Amino acid sequence: MALDRIMDIAGSGLSAQLVRMNTTASNIANSGVVAGSEAEAFRGKRAVFQTILDQTAVRNAMQATGGVRIDRIQDDARPLQEMYSPGHPQANELGYVWGSNVNEVEEMIEMLDASRGYQNNVEVIKTSKDLMMRTLEIAKA
Amino acid sequence: MSTIKDYFGLNEQALQMRNTRLELLSQNIANAATPNYRARDLDFAAAMKRAGSQVNLTATQGNHMRMSPIQSNIASGAVVYRVPLNPSVDNNTVEMGVEQAKFGRAAAEYQASLQFLENRISGLRKAIRGD
Numbered sequence: 001m002a003l004d005r006i007m008d009i010a011g012s013g014l015s016a017q018l019v020r021m022n023t024t025a026s027n028i029a030n031s032g033v034v035a036g037s038e039a040e041a042f043r044g045k046r047a048v049f050q051t052i053l054d055q056t057a058v059r060n061a062m063q064a065t066g067g068v069r070i071d072r073i074q075d076d077a078r079p080l081q082e083m084y085s086p087g088h089p090q091a092n093e094l095g096y097v098w099g100s101n102v103n104e105v106e107e108m109i110e111m112l113d114a115s116r117g118y119q120n121n122v123e124v125i126k127t128s129k130d131l132m133m134r135t136l137e138i139a140k141a
Numbered sequence: 142m143s144t145i146k147d148y149f150g151l152n153e154q155a156l157q158m159r160n161t162r163l164e165l166l167s168q169n170i171a172n173a174a175t176p177n178y179r180a181r182d183l184d185f186a187a188a189m190k191r192a193g194s195q196v197n198l199t200a201t202q203g204n205h206m207r208m209s210p211i212q213s214n215i216a217s218g219a220v221v222y223r224v225p226l227n228p229s230v231d232n233n234t235v236e237m238g239v240e241q242a243k244f245g246r247a248a249a250e251y252q253a254s255l256q257f258l259e260n261r262i263s264g265l266r267k268a269i270r271g272d
Binding site: 002003005006009010012013016017020048049050051066067068113114116117120121123124127128130131134135138139 | 160161163164167168170171172173174175176178210237241244245248251252255258259262
């Protein structure tokens with residue numbers, strides 16, 4: 001029965017999208033963090049997805065794939081906000097502080113996209129569950 | 142036994158194919174945000190043609206490799222890549238609306254195949270009971 005494999009695939013999608021939502025939530029929560037040096041400043045995080053390859057298929061040089069997983073969590077490479085504010089408790093000797101490079105609008109969009117992706121996978125599970133239940137009842141016909 | 146199998150005809154394989162197709166489409170949906178992922182689908186006509194003239198390989202030893210339905214369909218060229226309507230920046234060719242529509246339709250087709258099989262079974266049961 002391969003309908004349960006569909007559930008595995010969609011389940012991997014659910015957990016991947018959840019990680020993505022978590023990183024987005026962390027980005028939004030940390031967007032106001034100010035640090036006293038460039039190294040300590042908060043950089044936005046992005047989850048990078050990767051397809052899970054079916055190992056036996058890889059050996060046979062086939063492109064059979066399974067679900068999805070998180071390849072890595074990447075730091076956003078865009079420049080940080082360097083601000084001159086000598087009164088700030090975190091300011092360095094020249095009076096500068098570094099804010100995060102998180103763009104809240106982008107994060108909201110990322111969050112929406114992740115939640116839509118999550119919903120799609122939930123629908124897939126729901127549908128395959130219905131089909132599975134109907135298939136179980138085939139002998140009752 | 143073979144007469145009963147003949148009676149079911151291609152319905153059994155058709156159900157398998159529908160299932161394989163649903164699996165491929167669910168992979169597409171799960172990988173909607175994966176960079177460089179290319180959406181795939183089952184060429185149903187080619188897959189059914191193959192099923193009609195199928196040579197079944199049997200695993201006679203433990204270390205013989207078993208192919209999943211998807212793998213054997215890839216091997217016979219029935220799994221095809223989708224041509225996207227719009228290109229995307231990260232080379233991902235999954236278009237969610239398209240995949241959703243195809244998944245919904247494939248689920249309905251699965252139910253249709255199931256219904257055909259159910260009808261066959263109830264017909265067979267009637268013939269056995271004689272009522």
